[in-house]
Amino acid sequence: MEEKIDTAQKITVKNRAMIRINRLRKVYKLEDESVVALHGVSAEIQRGEICCIFGTSGSGKSTLLNHLAGMEKPTSGEIFMGKTDITKLREADMVSFRRKHIGFIFQAYNLLPGLTALENVALPMMFQGYPKKERNKRAEDLLKRVGLEKRIHHYPSQMSGGQQQRVGIARAFVTDPKVVFADEPTGNLDTKTTAQIMEMITEMARQNNQTIVLVTHDPHMASYADRIITLIDGKIVKDEQKKK
């Protein structure tokens, strides 16, 4: 099976893969046992692809995503984003790589409680050193696009979960990143809101041809994706491509 993917890889190199995962292996060494969370995962994700990582609990979805976002170092294997092997980056460089190229949507929203919706959305631009005026204008635009024009100056504690996650989406897209990662972005939301949120994310991504890597265990959500990679016990068991 790995061989098969390897050949597929050679073909798609020409297509300028956005993310190329090569034999990624992660072993967690505990006191008396070791847990193999990723079992030599290889895959390529194209620019503009909305890719869903699907699987049951404990299958290694989050582990894979965290590696893609450079928050964890693999036991072996490589992850290329563009031409950069992010597994080789030092932490400080990884942080700045994320700042420039990556957006994040969290399951727990992770808005900073001390900042308003607007400030939360503008935060990644602040990290990039944009002046206040410019970043607030852009943040306001994005908040309007996620339908929160009335909540611009509200604090996270004053908003519902769905609203908070919309702020989270606006924040993820504010810097126009090449890739947006999302780990169970609707895990805490009801079905109706989930649909809203998923539509919002896919719509935003399609507008700018951005790549989305989405983790979920909900088969219904997978229907929003172009491609579904199914993991079981740290191995890719299925890689379905839907026709656009």
Next chain:
Amino acid sequence: MTWRDILGLSVRNLYRRKSRTLLTVSGVVIGCCAVVIMISLGIGMKKSQEQMLEGMGNLMRITVTSAPQNVAKRRLLDKKGVDKIRKLQNIKAVVPKKEMDLEELNLIAGDQARFQCNYTTIVGIPEKDLEAAGYEIKDGKMISGRENEVLAGEHLAYQFVDSRRPDGKNMVDYWSDENAQPYFPILQTPVEVAKKEEKAADGIQEQNSAKASWKGIQKLTVVGVTKQDFDKGDETEGGIIMGMRDFDRIQKEIRKETNIKLSREYSRVLVDVDDISHVDSVEKEIKRLGYQTSSMESLRKPMEESVKQKQMMLAGLGAVSLFVAAIGIANTMIMSIVERTREIGILKALGCSLSDIRKEFLIEAGMIGFIGGIAGALVSCGVSWIMNTYMGSSLTGDGLMMMEEGTSGAALSIIPPWLIGAAVLFSVIMGVGAGFFPSNRAVQISALEAMKA
């Protein structure tokens, strides 16, 4: 991130945890206040000590006299000796003086020796050193070098008794009456050193007679009156100052009439040192030459040392409280970081650079120091004012000097502007320093913290 943005985030974070920030700040206020007050007390002490010493006389002056007879290495304090002293390092001026008390001789002036002064001291100074002696002329002029020209002390004229007035009313009371004038203008009146001729036969008659018989020894011309200055010598008060040539000659004349002893030695040599820090070493040198010395040093040094000791003690007390405040800041920062572990993870996941995270925490800690420092400085000024107003004068009054309490004008606590600046600056540095370890910890928090549910 721009500095402004980092600063903004820091302020918000401090503001969000108002009560904790306030408690930590108040720790710094107390610490800062303690240090400032302690130092201000030290400064007050030092100041009042300085004032006291100033009142005591010239601190850079060493008075050299010949050693007592029983000192083995004793040397004559003569011209040769003085020349040796002049060659020492760090000396500004050397003024040798010969002194002679008039004992049974008198000074007389006026018609038929109407005005009489029966006690005074004559001081001789080598002509070339007269300038270095630094006498201030209050009236008249300096000795020009003509024979028998002398300077009179400021109050010499008042020492004269008017023999034509009754006892008890025959002197001018210049102590209690500021506008008092002497009986005669000393600058225009010839003065004579004279000996009272006692004739046993006319003894009874003589007592009431203004026409007692006087044997003149030496006529003097007072050309100037010196301003009283005990630093320059007691003679500026009620003595007579003259060139050494005149002095030696007059001494010989007087010798013929009395048994005042002649000496080649100077009675004292005043040595002015160029800096207060050299007094000790110069004094030792002079002692080594075989003379006896005295200066304020023996008084000043232990005083200074005791003040220094007290200052150290006070500063130590202050430093302890400041140290406690620093621990407080570090503790608050660590707590805040533990509390914000997730938040820091989010910052990292969103791409906030490590140096910006570090800066944010350092600034937070520094701001606690800054606010505490400013408030502390203000509180200190208040406390200082209260102490000065209600607690009286400086701590040095405690038996170091025999001065009455309150006579030294220095305040108990003095806060110079630099102390305020230093306190604020130091508090900021302390805050940043205390924030250093916590901020390192913050930077080490993993971005994965953001992913935990």
